[in-house]
């Protein structure tokens with residue numbers, strides 16, 4: 001018989017004695033009246049960048065869809081199964097979220113695979129197909145030239161977030177809601193090694209640190 005991972009059983013025990021004890025009435029309330037998160041996050045499947053952890057979210061607060069490299073495919077009503085598009089439709093039309101955040105991150109394996117033109121992992125090469133959605137971002141960044149691989153990958157990671165934001169606007173209904181000011185879309189970037197979060201300035205396209213003073217106060221000085 002397959003054994004359910006011990007790590008998950010232990011984690012669930014901690015959840016029972018910790019979070020569920022604190023949040024039980026909230027879970028009951030959410031079950032009765034349904035979820036109504038105001039924020040949708042499109043993030044990477046990477047195990048280090050859980051949006052609920054980074055934003056300290058409680059149950060019911062974030063509507064999250066994660067995939068390899070936080071990609072949003074362009075609007076394509078072609079009758080095929082589109083996971084991200086279905087989640088977007090649900091978030092926008094049913095939940096009526098007010099914000100959509102594309103959350104990218106440093107050391108993204110998907111972006112690195114694209115940058116290094118890595119060998120396919122499987123004959124089906126799902127990742128290669130999927131990562132080809134990054135091509136417009138790579139074209140905007142241009143050739144690597146003299147950039148170090150690390151700097152080039154960071155630029156690609158940033159451009160990839162912008163590309164996903166652009167693709168959000170190919171969904172006609174969403175575009176209308178954004179133009180009418182009913183939904184705001186945002187790009188954010190999490191530094192895995194540092195824990196720093198930066199947010200894309202829509203005017204300049206630059207990523208600027210947020211809560212930088214808190215970060216400096218807590219982490220910039222050596223702590224003894």
Ligand SMILES: [Zn+2]
Pocket residue numbers: 044045046068069070105107108109110111
């Ligand atoms: Zn990633």
